[in-house]
Amino acid sequence: MENDFKYGQDHLTVNLALKIVRGQINGTLTEETKIKIERNYNVVQDIANGEALVYSINTGFGSLCTTRISKEEIGKLQSNLLKSHSVGVGSPISKEIAKLMLILKVHALSMGYSGISLNLIERILWHINNDFIPLVPEQGSVGASGDLAPLAHLFLPLIGLGFLSKDGTNYKPAIEVLNQNGLKPLELHAKEGLALINGTQFITAHGVIVAEKFFSCLEQADLIGAMTLEGYLASPQPFNERLIALRPHDGAKTVAKRIRKFLKNSQFVESHADCGRVQDPYSIRCIPQVHGASRDAFSHLSEKMECELNSVTDNPIVFDENTAINGGNFHGQPLALPLDYISLAASELGNISDRRTYLLLEGKWGLPPYLIQESGLNSGFMITQYCSAALASENKSMCFPASADSIPTSMGQEDHVSMGSISARKALRIIYNLEKILAIELLCAAQAFDFRRPLKSSATLEACHAYIRQNIPHINEDVVLSEYIEIALEIIKSKELIKIANEVK
Known part of the structure; x- marks a missing residue:
């Protein structure tokens, strides 16, 4: 090979x-x-x-x-x-x-x-x-x-x-x-x-999967957020390059640039250029700042992971016949803190996604209540947001940093410990929930998209929406939505939307 x-x-x-x-x-x-x-x-x-x-x-x-x-x-x-x-x-x-x-x-x-x-x-x-x-x-x-x-x-x-x-x-x-x-x-x-x-191989191995999955969520959260923006007919102004340059955090710059690409040549944007709406709710308007902060957290984890992956973490370390040094290279704190940080960053990415789902269901700006015709007879997507809210709340309950605790062990010889294994497992559980929250926003954003026809969005978002519709139909009346949430979750896990977005120039 x-x-x-x-x-x-x-x-x-x-x-x-x-x-x-x-x-x-x-x-x-x-x-x-x-x-x-x-x-x-x-x-x-x-x-x-x-x-x-x-x-x-x-x-x-x-x-x-x-x-x-x-x-x-x-x-x-x-x-x-x-x-x-x-x-x-x-x-x-x-x-x-x-x-x-x-x-x-x-x-x-x-x-x-x-x-x-x-x-x-x-x-x-x-x-x-x-x-x-x-x-x-x-x-x-x-x-x-x-x-x-x-x-x-x-x-x-x-x-x-x-x-x-x-x-x-x-x-x-x-x-x-x-x-x-x-x-x-x-x-x-x-x-x-x-x-x-x-x-630290237990912590680090979990960290590898955390890093892979969280980066995927970051990439797809931008895409899905852009699709929600289009369905909601929200303003592209908050993603203006000159505006973001005045507070140039790396994550925010990256997110704003991506959203600008996702909205390029969109008829949706052109259709409401003079609509008179002054500004949109934070969950759309502050996507660069919120998604960007989570990206910055990911950058910190990536830096620490690369160091840890190439480290010797046992004790004592034997250099030669005259030098065996006892130290603390085994202590999990260097990864425990970044993993706790990622737990908060992932939870917040889910929190803002849930808020966007809520916006799409309000029945504003030409969208029907709960994204369904004949609402009342049909509840539409109402309860998907309940599920999303439950997942977001569950994630918040897991955000207390495991590394803030230490219980002495081994008769006090090991009197400060990292609890990094708990940080790692908890971060992964939060990310599993985040994938589900994003799947629910994906489902609702694709439905909202349909109500803006015959307008066309950007090449990127049209390609992503077409892929979603190959797997999930537009919903005209009440159905068992859990089946479609599962399909949306598989789309998230497959990373297929990331591939499609990267292929569109």
Whole structure:
């Protein structure tokens, strides 16, 4: 396969991580990386066989860091670590996120500072390449000494424990899968157990999906917002380049430029040039400022994600035979804060979308009440906004930042934790709701669009509307709308509108 990604050498991005996890490119180990891994592994073995006390190599963990472990029991210490830290609860995370965790861990370990054996990394690669992915419960990490519990579950199969699945649903005991494939459980050596479970791969893997989905929502929110603007016959003035330049936040500039493109040569705009309406409600007029602020939040997350994807996040870090440094590279705070920020940004994108849906249903400016003829006999789209409001309210209830909390653990040795795993899971739940809110606005905006015929909008919005109508008809009388909301949601998830908009010049 062309353009293989070289673990431990190449620069990993969100898009590359997604391509690896979805089988579009392969991840490989070069000979140079293998040598680096083996050299660092040998350094750790030398330390383990020496007399110097080095955390996690020949000591206990956490508050037990002053307890010396005999040379004969170093291996048992590491396997005990995987067993004792497998305390996760709740539903399994998705197969894709669990596989991403494996990919991100291989990349970090392959940088050659974790003292882990080549044999162990190659076994993890076997899981990735053969799609045997471990069961990882979603709850139980405080996001500080690494994502300890989820990573412990992720790597139980290396020692013949835990569960594996190819489809993310039907899990089998790991030992059965290993036996069926002629493999034996591995024996862990000094530091290997801690190197496996110390890290932020649970938070970061969620962050990869958060980044992908939220960017898609940002792109489509602009498109759908423009379609609502057209259906409402709102003014294009708030998107004026000279106006936006006087408060030139990057996100606002990007959004305003996109909306100007989406309205280019629109007959809708021309039809009400002299209508006498002075200004529109904020949910339309302030799209550049509100959508733009959410884009700026995304830019911050993207910057932090790219750094984290290419970081070594375990402890201690082994540089050479004389230098093993204890630190806090495992602490999840650098991602916890941006992910909490994204939760607020995503919630607000849904909040303003719900307000636009409400506007379309008011029966103003030539639109029928609830976007249906013979309203009264028909309720039309009335209750879609109830659903949208419920989702927006649910999202608001999840906006309290998980990173604002910290509960000490391990007898106070780990006395400040990030709760970043909660930040990550919560951000993803909010974005799932956001997709549904945007689907409802999409449904209503397309309906409003129809009432402006025979006028034509811009080439971009006409192409998007035509695609929607290929999948969802204009509604003339009351029907079960949940079926059409689901279709609209699939349109959002498919990103097809983004492709159509990008193809129109």
